[in-house]
Amino acid sequence: MKIAKLFCAANGFAVIETDSLAIRFKLGLLLTFRYGFYRRGTCSLALAGDSIHPSFVRGKKTILAGWDDWKGYYFLADNDEADKFLKVFYQKHCLT
Numbered sequence: 001m002k003i004a005k006l007f008c009a010a011n012g013f014a015v016i017e018t019d020s021l022a023i024r025f026k027l028g029l030l031l032t033f034r035y036g037f038y039r040r041g042t043c044s045l046a047l048a049g050d051s052i053h054p055s056f057v058r059g060k061k062t063i064l065a066g067w068d069d070w071k072g073y074y075f076l077a078d079n080d081e082a083d084k085f086l087k088v089f090y091q092k093h094c095l096t
Helices: 021-034 080-093
Strands: 005-008 014-018 038-040 051-058 061-068 072-077
Touching: 005 080, 014 021, 014 080, 021 051, 021 072, 021 080, 061 080, 072 080
Parallel strands: none
Antiparallel strands: 005 014, 014 072, 038 051, 051 061, 061 072
C-alpha cells in the first residue's frame, strides 16, 4: 500500500490504515507531538499475528492503534469526537 487510506470501520467510525512502518511512525509522532495525545495501555500480541498497540488519548478523544495481518497498521476512532478528529487529521496529513 505504501500510503495511508481512510475507511469506515465496522463500528461506524473512521479508521486510517497503512502497511508502511514509516507512515505509521509519522502519524504517531504527529498525534503525540503536534496534537498532544499521550499513549495509554500496553501492547498485546495475538497468536494469529495481529497486535493491539497502546491507544492515543487526548481529553475525550481515543484513537485505537494496532496491526492487522490483512490491513497493516491502523488508527481507529473509538468515539464521535475521535471520529471527527481523525477525518480532519487524514485530510491534513495523509493526502499531501
